[in-house]
Amino acid sequence: MDARRVRTSLRGWGGVGAMAALCALALAFVLLLPRTQAPHEDGRAAGQRTTAAGQARADGCRDSEAQDQTLSPSGADGPTIDAIKARTGAKRKLVVGVDQNSYRWGYRNPNTEGAELEGFDIDLVHRIAQDILGDPNAVQFKAIPTSQRITAIQDGRVDMVVRTMTITCQRLDEVAFSAPYFKTGQQVLVPKSSSVKGYYDGTLAHQRICTASGSTAYLKLKADREKGTLPATADIRTAVPNQLDCLVRLQLGEVDAVVTDGALAASQAAQDPTLKLVGKPFTTEYYGVAMKSTARDLVRRVNRILVDYRADGWQASYDRWLSATLGKDSRPSEPPAPHYLQAG
Amino acid sequence: MTHPPKGSAAPPGAGPALPALPAVPPQPGPPAARPAPPAARRSAFAEGAERVRAAATTEPGRLRIIGAVLALLVVAFGSVTAWQTSERAAAADDVLHRSQPLSSGAAGIYRSLADANTTASSGFLAGGQETAASRDRYEEDIRTAAAGLVTAAANAEPGSSSEATIARLNRLLPEYKGLIERARTYNRQGYPVGGAYLRYANDKMQNKMLPAAEDLYTKENQRLDADYGHATPYPWAAIALGVLALAALGWAQHRTYRRTNRVLNHGLAAATVATTAALLWLVVGHTLARSGLDGSYDHGIRSMKVLHDARIASLKARGNENLSLVSRGAETITVGGQQYDTYYYHFDRNITALGKGLTQATRLADDRAGSGPVKAAEGNMAVWKQRHAAARAEDENGNYQQALDKVIGGKDATGACFDSVDRNLAHAIDHEQTEFRQTAGDGRDALTGLPVGAAVLAALAAAGALAGIGRRLSEYR
Numbered sequence: 001m002d003a004r005r006v007r008t009s010l011r012g013w014g015g016v017g018a019m020a021a022l023c024a025l026a027l028a029f030v031l032l033l034p035r036t037q038a039p040h041e042d043g044r045a046a047g048q049r050t051t052a053a054g055q056a057r058a059d060g061c062r063d064s065e066a067q068d069q070t071l072s073p074s075g076a077d078g079p080t081i082d083a084i085k086a087r088t089g090a091k092r093k094l095v096v097g098v099d100q101n102s103y104r105w106g107y108r109n110p111n112t113e114g115a116e117l118e119g120f121d122i123d124l125v126h127r128i129a130q131d132i133l134g135d136p137n138a139v140q141f142k143a144i145p146t147s148q149r150i151t152a153i154q155d156g157r158v159d160m161v162v163r164t165m166t167i168t169c170q171r172l173d174e175v176a177f178s179a180p181y182f183k184t185g186q187q188v189l190v191p192k193s194s195s196v197k198g199y200y201d202g203t204l205a206h207q208r209i210c211t212a213s214g215s216t217a218y219l220k221l222k223a224d225r226e227k228g229t230l231p232a233t234a235d236i237r238t239a240v241p242n243q244l245d246c247l248v249r250l251q252l253g254e255v256d257a258v259v260t261d262g263a264l265a266a267s268q269a270a271q272d273p274t275l276k277l278v279g280k281p282f283t284t285e286y287y288g289v290a291m292k293s294t295a296r297d298l299v300r301r302v303n304r305i306l307v308d309y310r311a312d313g314w315q316a317s318y319d320r321w322l323s324a325t326l327g328k329d330s331r332p333s334e335p336p337a338p339h340y341l342q343a344g
Numbered sequence: 345m346t347h348p349p350k351g352s353a354a355p356p357g358a359g360p361a362l363p364a365l366p367a368v369p370p371q372p373g374p375p376a377a378r379p380a381p382p383a384a385r386r387s388a389f390a391e392g393a394e395r396v397r398a399a400a401t402t403e404p405g406r407l408r409i410i411g412a413v414l415a416l417l418v419v420a421f422g423s424v425t426a427w428q429t430s431e432r433a434a435a436a437d438d439v440l441h442r443s444q445p446l447s448s449g450a451a452g453i454y455r456s457l458a459d460a461n462t463t464a465s466s467g468f469l470a471g472g473q474e475t476a477a478s479r480d481r482y483e484e485d486i487r488t489a490a491a492g493l494v495t496a497a498a499n500a501e502p503g504s505s506s507e508a509t510i511a512r513l514n515r516l517l518p519e520y521k522g523l524i525e526r527a528r529t530y531n532r533q534g535y536p537v538g539g540a541y542l543r544y545a546n547d548k549m550q551n552k553m554l555p556a557a558e559d560l561y562t563k564e565n566q567r568l569d570a571d572y573g574h575a576t577p578y579p580w581a582a583i584a585l586g587v588l589a590l591a592a593l594g595w596a597q598h599r600t601y602r603r604t605n606r607v608l609n610h611g612l613a614a615a616t617v618a619t620t621a622a623l624l625w626l627v628v629g630h631t632l633a634r635s636g637l638d639g640s641y642d643h644g645i646r647s648m649k650v651l652h653d654a655r656i657a658s659l660k661a662r663g664n665e666n667l668s669l670v671s672r673g674a675e676t677i678t679v680g681g682q683q684y685d686t687y688y689y690h691f692d693r694n695i696t697a698l699g700k701g702l703t704q705a706t707r708l709a710d711d712r713a714g715s716g717p718v719k720a721a722e723g724n725m726a727v728w729k730q731r732h733a734a735a736r737a738e739d740e741n742g743n744y745q746q747a748l749d750k751v752i753g754g755k756d757a758t759g760a761c762f763d764s765v766d767r768n769l770a771h772a773i774d775h776e777q778t779e780f781r782q783t784a785g786d787g788r789d790a791l792t793g794l795p796v797g798a799a800v801l802a803a804l805a806a807a808g809a810l811a812g813i814g815r816r817l818s819e820y821r
Contacts, residue, residue: 090741100536100672107536110468116745140742143672155683157673241674244540251526271535 073304078297147214185281198279205231213239411813422802435574460485611812636787644780654701661694728761
């Protein structure tokens with residue numbers, strides 16, 4: 001099955017990929033250092049980038065503050081935006097990695113005419129395209145599995161990923177993020193008849209838990225099981241390409257619980273009235289738009305768009321797509337006021 | 345000319361000279377002139393050998409031995425012929441009525457399953473709810489596959505690996521159908537989890553069911569080849585015995601001529617004629633059967649294999665074409681340092697295989713009726729390739745809806761080309777099937793009556809040989 005294949009291929013290529021990324025980064029630094037003294041004011045030093053995955057870093061990136069590691073907003077064009085604008089004809093489009101399986105975030109409603117994707121993330125994409133290319137529909141959507149979001153950016157298959165992607169320190173080593181545009185936290189989704197009551201109360205012992213491979217949920221579960229805060233008997237082997245595949249496994253009785261972002265868990269629960277979310281969100285996470293680390297002008301531009309979007313557009317999109325699943329009150333989901341890296 | 349004093353049915357070697365002795369079969373060698381009473385009890389074999397040696401010293405004794413050997417040779421020839429030809433006839437029968445239909449059936453199972461899956465994914469791609477036509481096609485495919493599995497199961501050897509494969513497919517089919525039904529239900533409610541079910545079902549089909557069906561097809565083809573292998577080899581043992589019997593008859597007649605100066609011994613001559621007839625029948629009949637069967641393999645089976653493989657390649661290509669749009673670039677594959685969309689990459693390979701298959705099928709087709717549909721399919725494929733290139737260009741430019749229209753839209757979409765390829769290949773397969781049945785049937789018919797006929801002729805020849813020798817023996821009264 002796909003999940004297994006992805007997992008084994010990850011196991012096989014993880015090391016190689018990490019090494020290649022390190023080499024690429026080191027090379028990029030050697031080449032860029034002499035010329036780009038100024039842009040280093042953002043304080044993200046080479047040391048930080050070369051550290052392997054971890055919770056706290058030498059340079060002080062803590063996951064609770066990862067959302068602040070972004071460049072200050074600017075409307076100026078740069079090499080990346082110029083390249084996007086230089087696309088001609090049918091190719092004059094922003095290439096964006098999205099999800100087509102997240103109910104009310106990015107999905108194809110089978111009951112609407114045409115093949116349009118729709119949802120909260122998709123609204124934001126249209127807004128970005130409108131701003132950069134002057135046409136909200138100048139977008140080429142690419143569906144990306146959870147585990148491929150980062151490689152898709154690094155390989156240049158997409159200009160950006162707008163796909164319920166949590167900003168973390170580990171991911172900051174590989175891609176750049178915009179300021180946060182949504183706040184959520186991991187939650188547990190179970191059938192209503194389940195005895196599971198929450199995440200940290202030990203009721204997940206002996207349960208089979210499904211996560212999307214490469215998701216923050218999976219990494220959290222793995223880390224917690226090693227630390228012992230998640231019972232060792234919890235079976236977290238089921239890692240699927242997409243969080244929605246977890247709903248399939250849950251309904252087929254192949255797993256007992258799903259752990260994913262509360263925002264997505266609510267979307268799953270909305271598709272099956274026999275499921276419920278249990279316990280409070282046990283993490284705090286922020287969604288950001290992910291871009292190539294070198295696309296500094298694009299990051300700044302998206303941050304400027306987000307400032308405008310928060311003021312006009314965000315609430316309307318929330319009301320349209322998410323109020324039904326996450327509640328009329330949007331305050332728990334609102335992103336914090338953005339902090340940018342000092343000089344910018 | 346004295347009349348042989350024994351009835352034609354009288355047991356062979358019991359010469360009229362010694363009616364007192366029990367009428368034993370020829371082999372033990374009738375104790376001709378002097379039946380020396382055994383002095384002491386010896387083994388039966390030694391006793392028999394002693395008697396034969398004793399018998400060989402006189403002419404009547406020798407004649408009896410010669411008669412026995414001749415009869416024995418002719419009877420052996422007849423029975424080996426009957427045995428070997430009936431074995432070949434049975435194998436030819438299996439080719440015609442069992443293994444070839446089963447091999448075709450296995451290809452049919454594969455086709456139905458793949459087509460059902462492709463139809464289901466097209467329905468999903470189209471968005472909205474599936475049309476009545478696509479639902480009917482899907483249901484029809486599932487029914488065909490289920491019926492094919494029943495036939496295959498009824499003909500599988502108990503405990504064979506084919507049986508295990510069929511059981512696995514039988515188990516997976518309702519699972520698959522269940523997933524598709526769930527996908528339909530959720531689709532109707534507008535929930536994307538319907539799409540997730542479809543992906544899960546597709547996974548099951550691609551990674552478990554189709555490989556099993558392909559495995560079954562391979563095994564049935566092996567069985568078909570094995571049946572051909574049993575039906576066509578020359579019956580060397582029978583032919584050798586026939587030649588030996590003829591040689592012995594000839595020698596016996598030559599010996600008679602030398603001793604009596606009589607040219608014709610009626611019995612022996614009749615035996616020679618009968619044996620020659622049986623041998624000719626054997627050689628000619630088998631050669632005809634063999635050429636029929638070989639022809640049915642070369643012109644039917646080989647073409648059909650190529651056509652089935654081409655059809656499967658075209659189905660796979662269609663499936664991958666659809667999936668590339670379902671997955672929307674989610675899956676990539678790196679080949680030779682170059683990154684490709686997984687499904688587009690496989691589509692290109694499938695289409696290449698289809699092209700090669702069609703070229704080969706044209707070469708193998710031996711008449712216009714056979715090559716016509718293949719040529720037409722080649723034309724359809726060329727259009728398909730063009731339209732696919734256009735659709736892919738749209739997709740790569742991000743015009744998803746336009747790409748979709750070019751793939752699953754109406755009669756100008758690639759779907760229409762695929763359907764035409766499939767239909768034409770079905771015609772071609774039908775034609776080859778008819779041709780196969782005809783040639784293999786002719787081959788099979790060439791063996792009709794041969795086992796029984798050979799046995800009867802051999803019996804006649806044996807009787808003739810004994811009568812001929814008996815005629816000579818009677819001169820020693």
